[in-house]
Amino acid sequence: MIEFLLFLHVFLGVGGVIAAVWSFVELLNTSELNLKRIKIASLWTALFFWASYLFGGYWYVVYYAADKAIINAGQWPWAHSFSMEVKEHLFFLGLLMATMLPVIIAKSPIVQDKKIRRMVQFIVIFIILVGIAMEGFGALTSFGVRVGLTGGK
């Protein structure tokens, strides 16, 4: 069950990235026909990011200490001191952008104004980049546990 929580965190995070990519693709061809889909996609982006934060945050606060001890005793201590530390703090940027995204889309004339649409696209691009960074840093941290357990390098 404990590891399933961690799986949920990753699964929901990937969901957030997929929803953000969906938002971006829809934004490339914005019209009245897909405006509703853009709003839905942006809302899913926010919901997935928050869900990933809550599940991951709970797992981190309650269970990560054991993994951290394994990482620090292994050959890849930087998997915690660099990878995990950056991940847990960089995430807030993505969370804030994902939170404001549906509000901005709801309030912005993205169909009528190209520059406003581009502004929103930049926000979505950075949400995607932060999401991908989370996956990468998370993988490195997990590998740090694996290296610690197997004695690998």
Next chain:
Amino acid sequence: METKPVNQLTISYIISYVITAIFSSVLTIVKDLNAPLKDWMKSLTTHHWITHGIFVVVLFLLLALLFNQQKVGKKLTADQLSNWVIWGTILSGLILVGFYFFEVFLKVH
């Protein structure tokens, strides 16, 4: 295509995001270098990272509300706000990654 003004709430959220993002990265460094601060943050919620998250989300929402009420940045254009997002995100990301890269890989302990 005509240029429309950016909604004040949108302006407020973006400015709030940039300020909060930079605040978060700076707080990360300060709490890492200042054990009493980290301990105090831990004492508030049992874990410094939980407190950090609460600080960040609350600051973000409060600033957005304040800026919206005070109509801060009301003349900012979409292009200017795009630059705020781009450079604010890059700066706060570089502060964070740069600090930990230095601490872990470059600093002589």
